[in-house]
Amino acid sequence: MPETLLDRRTRLLGPNVRLFYHDPLHLVRGKGTWVWDAAGRRYLDCYNNVPHVGHCHPHVVEAITRQAQTLNTHTRYLHENILDYVERLTATFGPQITSAILTCTGSEANDVALRMAQAATGATGIIATDHTYHGNTAAVSQLSTTMPPIGGFGGHVRHVPAPDSYRPLGGSPQTHATAFAAAVEAACQSLIASGHGVSGLILCPAFVNEGFPDLAHGFLTEAIAIVRRHGGVIIADEVQPGFGRTGPQFWGHVGAGFAPDIVTMGKPMGNGHPVAAVATSFEIISAFRRAFRYFNTFGGNPVSCAAAAAVLDVLKAENLPARAAETGAYLRDGLRKLAEKHSVIGDVRGQGLAIGAELVSDRASKAPATELADRVINAMRAEGVLMGANGIHYNVLKIRPPMPFGKVEADIVLQTLDKVLDGL
Numbered sequence: 001m002p003e004t005l006l007d008r009r010t011r012l013l014g015p016n017v018r019l020f021y022h023d024p025l026h027l028v029r030g031k032g033t034w035v036w037d038a039a040g041r042r043y044l045d046c047y048n049n050v051p052h053v054g055h056c057h058p059h060v061v062e063a064i065t066r067q068a069q070t071l072n073t074h075t076r077y078l079h080e081n082i083l084d085y086v087e088r089l090t091a092t093f094g095p096q097i098t099s100a101i102l103t104c105t106g107s108e109a110n111d112v113a114l115r116m117a118q119a120a121t122g123a124t125g126i127i128a129t130d131h132t133y134h135g136n137t138a139a140v141s142q143l144s145t146t147m148p149p150i151g152g153f154g155g156h157v158r159h160v161p162a163p164d165s166y167r168p169l170g171g172s173p174q175t176h177a178t179a180f181a182a183a184v185e186a187a188c189q190s191l192i193a194s195g196h197g198v199s200g201l202i203l204c205p206a207f208v209n210e211g212f213p214d215l216a217h218g219f220l221t222e223a224i225a226i227v228r229r230h231g232g233v234i235i236a237d238e239v240q241p242g243f244g245r246t247g248p249q250f251w252g253h254v255g256a257g258f259a260p261d262i263v264t265m266g267k268p269m270g271n272g273h274p275v276a277a278v279a280t281s282f283e284i285i286s287a288f289r290r291a292f293r294y295f296n297t298f299g300g301n302p303v304s305c306a307a308a309a310a311v312l313d314v315l316k317a318e319n320l321p322a323r324a325a326e327t328g329a330y331l332r333d334g335l336r337k338l339a340e341k342h343s344v345i346g347d348v349r350g351q352g353l354a355i356g357a358e359l360v361s362d363r364a365s366k367a368p369a370t371e372l373a374d375r376v377i378n379a380m381r382a383e384g385v386l387m388g389a390n391g392i393h394y395n396v397l398k399i400r401p402p403m404p405f406g407k408v409e410a411d412i413v414l415q416t417l418d419k420v421l422d423g424l
Contacts (some may be wrong), residue, residue: 001248003248010103020047023379030055041270044402044412048156051336052243052268053314053403060271064303072303076295081305083355089311090279092250094259100279101288102300106239107135109276112294113202113235113262114139114143117292118169120233120261120284124199128283130159131392133209134213143202145417156196158187162392165213166347167366173216188230192249198232200261206241208400211391212356214349217259221416233284236260239276243268243311244321247328254353273307274298320403324352331355331399331410338414342421344369355399355413358391368393372424379420385413 005026025037032054035045045055053060073083080136086100104107118124127132128143135141141149142157153159160183169179175305188198188255201223207213224234231313241252242265249255253263262282266276276299280288300306314322332348335357339345346360358374359369373389376397380387388398399413 022378023364041130044385046399049400050267050272051402054402058308063306067303067306074297075300081302082300085305086310093214097279098282099285102275103276104274106276108276109264110134110140111137113264114277116288117200119287123199124156125191125196125198127158127201129162131162131210147387153164162210163213177219184223185226198230200233201227202235208240212350237260237264239266247325248321270307271311275304276413322368328352334414347403356396357394368395370395383416385416
């Protein structure tokens with residue numbers, strides 16, 4: 001028998017390399033919010049935040065092509081692209097963020113951020129939530145409990161319960177923030193007692209992997225004050241909520257109501273071109289540069305900076321952050337109307353175009369319908385709509401499409417989901 005594409009993939013890439021869906025897709029082309037498979041079938045992409053301003057956006061493609069035809073080199077030579085871009089990037093933050101290091105991936109960015117926290121504080125202890133994901137370097141893989149590292153977690157890491165607005169810590173929305181802060185205080189005390197000290201707290205401001213919990217503005221205020229009182233810094237991982245996905249505030253931490261000391265970003269930054277960044281104050285970046293000898297051959301190269309600059313151009317020209325807020329509100333409202341018909345939808349939440357619909361087998365007990373969520377996303381794929389599932393119990397439908405996604409596309413999602421839930 002001839003070798004299948006799946007067999008060839010396993011032989012060349014090794015086993016257990018994850019694919020989406022029970023019937024994996026062979027994609028060959030993308031445009032805007034749509035992708036096409038090898039048979040020519042079109043699918044609505046409700047999952048991929050990497051093509052942030054749309055698959056193969058012509059302005060980004062043209063910027064990459066133009067710069068690739070001119071020069072590409074590393075940052076041990078002077079070039080203006082990286083300086084122009086960092087000026088534009090840091091202008092989107094509060095006054096505490098003035099400088100940046102460009103990398104190739106979000107994993108690298110978070111790895112650097114952990115070292116920045118160590119350099120700024122002299123401590124090594126780090127706190128993360130217990131259902132987070134911040135990348136796959138040896139250092140940041142210590143932060144995730146979903147795939148424990150060989151040999152176990154290092155003594156310098158403490159995990160605190162991920163916020164869950166549907167099942168809040170302490171038993172009610174009123175006690176949630178205080179209970180979360182108490183867990184952070186306990187983690188700090190443990191790190192101090194172990195001799196590691198507190199270098200910082202790292203979190204996604206929208207807690208996307210944790211299932212998009214709806215948290216009040218200022219939910220993190222008490223926890224952040226505790227970390228800073230113990231000498232630590234705050235790292236906001238904006239890979240998923242950043243660049244306007246959660247609305248015109250542009251960054252998830254603004255919507256959450258706090259000013260981080262260090263911000264990391266990745267995937268959406270170059271619309272699929274491998275570029276990422278760590279942004280911080282001049283004081284912290286200077287401490288890092290004194291403590292670590294760091295150079296990244298491809299970080300901040302002229303082509304990457306051209307791609308990233310083009311993304312900023314498109315976000316502004318097409319008013320995508322404001323559109324994300326409008327479309328997201330429309331889609332969440334539609335999902336809540338579906339919940340009136342389909343009792344398996346227990347909760348709908350999120351901000352902008354970062355939306356979750358939690359599936360339950362029983363609303364009274366809020367029992368997670370994990371297996372149903374898997375069936376739903378595979379049935380949606382069969383109907384031509386691509387989405388995923390995440391959350392603490394992997395029962396939250398994850399809708400995180402490219403930013404040009406509008407009300408027409410939202411209606412397709414709602415109609416298809418209604419049909420799928422009727423069928424299941």
